[in-house]
Amino acid sequence: MARERTEPTRTARARARNPLVVAAMALAVCAAGAAGWGGWQRYDAAHDDAASFAQAREDALAAGEQAVQNMNTLDHRTLEKGLDSWEESTTGDLRRQLVDGRDAFAKQIAEAKTVSTAKVLSGAVTELDQRAGRAGVMVALRVTVTAPKGEPAVKESRLLGSLTRTAEGWKLSALGQAPVGSTAG
Incomplete structure (x- = not known):
């Protein structure tokens, strides 16, 4: 055994x-x-504040570029759709200004019979405050305006936009021309 x-x-x-x-x-x-x-x-990276911040920057930039493009695109043949797009892209005082001036603006565009199209060339987030729900963007774009007669006019510009986070996502709350300065001394 x-x-x-x-x-x-x-x-x-x-x-x-x-x-x-x-x-x-x-x-x-x-x-x-x-x-x-x-x-x-993987768990640590998914719960990292840097990853969350980077995603918020990407979301703000994408929304800002789209909103600026929407605000610079308007076709007299589909005027109501274009003005609706403007209102859907904005919030706060900017949206109120668009709503209040909609009829007068629609009349001007209908009479002028213009078509403007915008193409985003580049964009950047200039500031981001996730807690306050505010962001800033700078967007370079090319706008082509076509009138019933004549050649299309093409203009490149840089715009500064302020974004506010809403329940529907980031919306444009202010928009203006970026200052152009000289670096020559």
């Missing part, structure tokens, strides 16, 4: 000494450790 007990013990010891078994166990332990480390790193 003593022999029966020693046989399985010898087999177990022989397996434990087998270099392939030892290597497989070591690799399994390393793989489990790497998986745990990778999971922790």
